[in-house]
Amino acid sequence: MITPSAPPRRATKVPRWVRGVLAAGAASTLALGAVAVVSSSASAAASTLGAAAAQSGRYFGTAISAGKLNDSAYTTLAAREFNMVTAENEMKIDATEPSQNQFNFGPGDQVYNWAVSHGMQVRGHTLAWHSQQPGWMQSLSGTALRNAMINHIQKVMAHYQGKLAYWDVVNEAFNEDGSRRQSNLQATGNDWIEVAFRTARAADSSVKLCYNDYNIDNWSYAKTQGVYNMVRDFKSRGVPIDCVGLQAHFTGGSSVPSNFQTTISSFAALGVDVALTEVDVTNASTSQYSALTQACVNVARCVGITVWGVRDSDSWRSGESPLLFDGSGNKKAAYNSVLNVLNSVGGSTPPPTTAAPTTAAPTTNPPTGNCTATISAGSIWNDRYNLSITVTGSTTWTVTMTVPTPAKIIATWNITATWPSSQVLIAKPNGNGNTWGVTIQHNGNWTWPTVTCTT
Numbered sequence: 001m002i003t004p005s006a007p008p009r010r011a012t013k014v015p016r017w018v019r020g021v022l023a024a025g026a027a028s029t030l031a032l033g034a035v036a037v038v039s040s041s042a043s044a045a046a047s048t049l050g051a052a053a054a055q056s057g058r059y060f061g062t063a064i065s066a067g068k069l070n071d072s073a074y075t076t077l078a079a080r081e082f083n084m085v086t087a088e089n090e091m092k093i094d095a096t097e098p099s100q101n102q103f104n105f106g107p108g109d110q111v112y113n114w115a116v117s118h119g120m121q122v123r124g125h126t127l128a129w130h131s132q133q134p135g136w137m138q139s140l141s142g143t144a145l146r147n148a149m150i151n152h153i154q155k156v157m158a159h160y161q162g163k164l165a166y167w168d169v170v171n172e173a174f175n176e177d178g179s180r181r182q183s184n185l186q187a188t189g190n191d192w193i194e195v196a197f198r199t200a201r202a203a204d205s206s207v208k209l210c211y212n213d214y215n216i217d218n219w220s221y222a223k224t225q226g227v228y229n230m231v232r233d234f235k236s237r238g239v240p241i242d243c244v245g246l247q248a249h250f251t252g253g254s255s256v257p258s259n260f261q262t263t264i265s266s267f268a269a270l271g272v273d274v275a276l277t278e279v280d281v282t283n284a285s286t287s288q289y290s291a292l293t294q295a296c297v298n299v300a301r302c303v304g305i306t307v308w309g310v311r312d313s314d315s316w317r318s319g320e321s322p323l324l325f326d327g328s329g330n331k332k333a334a335y336n337s338v339l340n341v342l343n344s345v346g347g348s349t350p351p352p353t354t355a356a357p358t359t360a361a362p363t364t365n366p367p368t369g370n371c372t373a374t375i376s377a378g379s380i381w382n383d384r385y386n387l388s389i390t391v392t393g394s395t396t397w398t399v400t401m402t403v404p405t406p407a408k409i410i411a412t413w414n415i416t417a418t419w420p421s422s423q424v425l426i427a428k429p430n431g432n433g434n435t436w437g438v439t440i441q442h443n444g445n446w447t448w449p450t451v452t453c454t455t
Helices: 049-054 070-083 106-117 142-160 192-203 222-237 260-268 286-297 333-346
Strands: 030-032 035-039 059-064 084-087 123-128 166-171 208-213 243-246 271-279 300-305 373-379 382-394 398-402 408-413 417-421 423-426 434-440 450-454
Touching: 035 059, 049 059, 049 408, 059 070, 059 106, 059 398, 070 300, 084 106, 084 300, 106 123, 106 417, 142 243, 142 300, 166 192, 192 208, 192 423, 208 222, 208 382, 222 260, 222 434, 243 260, 260 271, 260 286, 271 286, 286 300, 333 450, 382 398, 408 423
Parallel strands: 035 373, 059 084, 059 300, 084 123, 123 166, 166 208, 208 243, 243 271, 271 300
Antiparallel strands: 030 035, 373 382, 382 434, 398 423, 398 450, 408 434, 417 423
């Protein structure tokens, strides 16, 4: 979580899912009107960050500001490179509830609508936080503040119900020594974080609920251990927490800690997803960017990476040149180092350790025109799997894909996409050829999607 006036944050120096693949018998070759289904694990190197991450079932995202959506250079670059969006400030407390119980979703909806119109998922950020509270909330305490927090979570999550992939429910609630931060929210009772998560789950059963913080990158650091102990306690007692966000701000010359992967895998071993949520690195160090990316891809439950801004000129730390694109939108050396790491795991399919899912052959409506969409199986993980789609017979096509509930489409690559819902995707060519892909979070339903191809 970054505000324009916040000081730089320095990273203090001080068991795992295994991927599987669809069994050959789970995706037999079949032609049904406009759809053919084959099994394949081959995957070419991707040319953008989002596409490269999606090959291994991950995302690569960025923070988007509604005020910059009229900057065509900004939006063109963001739409090309990323497949996950976090609203920079537009979904925070002061933006969404400027006056008590009077909500403003306009700016947040701008970011959301832009993202989904470009085939991206959205991470909600953030519901309960000691900072960027509107004045009316800062003046409350005790039961009144607790009830206001609950109401805020309920109303904001109701507005975005079923639309988001993740919500940062609570943000930055710990001190550097691993104790709880003494905020006005903490003063309402030590159970306030648990109450926030339970309220969030009651408000939306489909979105993944996350705790997000900075300086929790080093496994041996007290703050990291404080957050870890809270998550472990929550999981043991059934408090609904699904993910942990490591902000991963590496500032002032500090480096990615050597035990960074241990931190990620230790959180993942508790049964939560892990994401790097607000990444920026002083002077965009190539070695640090490649190290943090490698640490993530080495842990199957590290689901994605988000950089905090598109270009250096968009960064809260613009003077430190911390992002993957310079102010003119040119790729830096660090960009190539990240892309290479993502592509090194993009098409890998290690032997399965669990039974392959049962998939049903998709059905289709009769095609319009001479257009065929061929679905190929990709990599599979415990909670998600990839499919590759190749369109033949036309270069001007529209493919409509529908997945059965409660499965959700969570990422796409190499297409121009619109999302009527998490279950429906409308794909059109974007100049990158006729082969594209999707990542599907199965949520217990392994049945493949249905597709129709029209010209």
